[in-house]
Amino acid sequence: MIQIFGTKKCRNTQKALRFFSDRGIEVQFRDLSVKPPSPGELDDMAKAAGGYDILIDLSGPAAEQRGLRYMDYDAREILLEDPALYKTPLVRPGKGLAAAGPDEAAWKGMVKTA
Structure with a gap:
């Protein structure tokens, strides 16, 4: 199962949900504004994605503010303080692999492992 962290209004999150749905992959969606990742989940995603800085959306309004x-x-x-700073969607098929933002090439790799 693929986990997708994002917000309901985010177009990139909607694109990720549709991408996996079109391929018949089961998805668990978590709204960051309702339940952000725990510190342990954040650590796992950062390790899998290549660091904490990759998870931050520096071009978003929360970062600019x-x-x-x-x-x-x-x-x-x-x-951990502000879930609005995440680059969405955060997609992970489990431990060891994660992608931040609209990264369709990474999503295709996740489909192969799912």
Whole structure:
């Protein structure tokens, strides 16, 4: 089963949900605004995706409002504080593999392992 973390209004999250649905892959959706990842889940996703910084959407409104482009910060702590900073969708087929944002090439690789 594939886990998708995102928000209901996010077009990229909707695209990921449709991508896996069209291929008959079972998906578990988690709305970040309702239930963000736990610290352990965040650590697993960051390790699988290549680091905490990859999970942050620096071009999004939440990052611009905080001025993240112009400051030093601890990516893990800031993601735990504000789930609006995640690059969505966060897609993972389990431990060891994850993709942040609209990465259709990574999704295709996940279909092969699902």
